[in-house]
Amino acid sequence: MAVTDRVHWIGAFDPKMRTFDVILKTPNGTTYNAYLVRGSEGVAVIDTVKAETADQFFTRLEAVADYSEIKVIVLNHLEPDHSGALPELMRRAPQATLYISDAAQLMLKALLNNSNIAYTPVTTNDRVSLGDRTLRFLNTPYLHWPDTQCTYLEEEGVLFSGDVFGCHYCDEQLFNDSVGDFRFSFEYYYSHIMRPFKQYVLSALELIEPLQINLIAPTHGPILRDHPRHYVERYRELSTPQLHLEIDHDVKTMLIFYISSYGNTMHMAEAIRDGALEIGGFRISLYDLEGGEVEPFVDLVEDADAILVGSPTINGDAVKPVWDLLSSFAKINVKGKVAGAFGSYGWSGEAVRMVEDRLRGLKMRVPAGGLRIKLIPSDVELEDCRDYGRDIGAFLMGKPRAREIDMSQL
Amino acid sequence: MAKAILTFADIGVSVTVPAGTRIIEVSEKVGAGIVYGCRESDCGTCLTEIVTGMENLSIPSPIELATLAEKKAKANMRLACQTLVLGDVTIKPGY
Secondary structure (H helix, E strand, C coil): EEECCCCEEEEECCCCEEEECCCCCCCCCCCEEEEEEEEECEEEEEEECCHHHHHHHHHHHHCCCHHEEEEEEEECCCCHHCCHHHHHHHCCCCCCCCECCHHHHHHHHHHHCCCCCCEEEEEEEEEEECCCEEEEEEECCCCCCCEEEEEEEEECCEEEEEEECCCCCCCCCEECCCCCHHHHHHHHHHHHHHHHHHHHHHHHHHHHHCCCCEEEEEECCCCCCCCCCHHHHHHHHHHHCHHHHHHHCCCCEEEECCCCCCCHHHHHHHHHHHHHHHHEEEEEEEEEEHHCCCCHHHHHHHCEEEEECCCCCCCCCCCCHHHHHHHHHHHHCCCCCCCEEEEEEEECCCCHHHHHHHHHHHEECCCCCCCCEEECHHHHHHHHHHHHHHHHHHHHHHCCCCCEEEEEHH | CCEEEEEEECCEEEEEEECCCEHHHHHHHHHCCCCCCCCCCCCCEEEEEEECCCECCCCCHHHHHHHHCCCCCCCEEEECCCEEEEEEEEEECCC
C-alpha cells in the first residue's frame, strides 16, 4: 500500500490480537507496521513484523521491490513484534546493511541468538543515502526500550517513529483520516507504554519538534498523515507535569497514604504529618486508601516528591489496597522520589518491611527506616511518629538531620 | 575488632561499623536508601559515589570492575553491594 510516491506500507494486520505483552488490552487488534522506502540508488526496509505474521510482510514487500534491491534495513526497535521477520529478511537480502542504535547491539544478539548478524550502530544525525533520498537517525532511548530510535526521511518529511505515536488499533484503511475513532487506543497506548518514560519523551520531542513533518509512520496503528503535528503536540501535553502548571515549580509535595483497621495506623499517619509540617516549606496531603480509587492517586504520585505508605499487618502481609497502590506505581516513573513506610501491627508486623522493600525495589529513596508500632501508639510512640515526619521532611528539603548510629546497637 | 565510620552524606547519617562491613548492608540496616538490584555486582543499580575515603575500601573484583566500566562509572564510584568498608568513608548514592 502506497504511503507516498516513495514509501510503501509492507506491514501486517493482526485483528484478533486481544492482549499484547501480557498487560495491554487490544479490543480492536493491532497492526505491525513496516515500511519500504525507494531511492534512486536502492531500497530501505524500515522495521519488520511479528514472526507469526511474516508471510503478510514478505508478500507485501515482494509486490513493490525485489530482494536484490534492498540496500538498507533499519530496525528502530528490536522488540520481537518488530524484529520477528528480520532473520528471514536478511537471509533473502544478504547484501543489505542493518542499521540499529548503539543500545540495540546486545539486544540483537540476545533476541536472535545469533552473533553473526552484521550491523552498523547509528546515533542522532547519522545519515544513510539511498541516492535521491536520505534517512537520518534520531536516538530516542527508552521509548519504551533502551534501544529505541526514530528514522526521518528528509526529502519527504516522513518520520518513522517506532512505537512513539503508535497505538494498538487494527483498521485496513490504515490512515488516520480514514480509520475509525482511535483516540481511546492512542491515549491508552501512551498511558501504558510511554507514561513511565515521560522525561525521555520530552527529550525525544526536542529532536522531533524542529523537523518538518508531513507524515508520521509509527510501528502500530494508523499512519498519521492528517495533522501529524497534532500528535506531537499531544505527546508534549501528556508528558508535561500537570501539578507544575498549577503551583510553583519549586514547591515540593508529600503524600501520606494510609489504611487502618482500628485507627492506629491512621493516628500514626496524622502524627507523621504533624511532624513534617513542623519542618514546613512543602505541601502535605493525607489520604485514606479506604476512601479512594487508586488511579487518581497514581496521577498525584507522579507529580509528588515524597510518598509515605502506611499499612497494618494482617495475616503477615500488607493489605490489598496498599498493594494495589504500589503495583500501579509501575505505570509511572517514581525512581528517586523520597519514600517511607509505617504501620501499626498486632503480632509480627511484617507489612512495613514488605512495603519498604517494594519502595526500594521501585528505586525510590527510603532515607529513614520504616516505623512499626505495636497496636495502639503511646504518647512516646506518637512523638516517634512526629520525629519520623520531621526526618523525612528535613530530607525532602535537602537538610537532613545529622544522626550518629553505632551499628552494634541495631 | 577494628571499627570504621561510614557516613551517608545525603542523609546526614554516620554509622560506626565493624571494619569489613558491606556498604549495602549498612544502608539497609539504617534505612539510608541506597537502591540495589541483584546484589551480585551485575546490574549496577547500587552505583555509589565515594566522597572521601576511597583508599579505605576493599579492592574491586574483576566482575565489579567490568560492571563499573559498562556503566561508564567515574573513578570515584563503587558498587555498594560489593564494597567493604575498611576505614572511615563518606558516600552518596550515585543516582
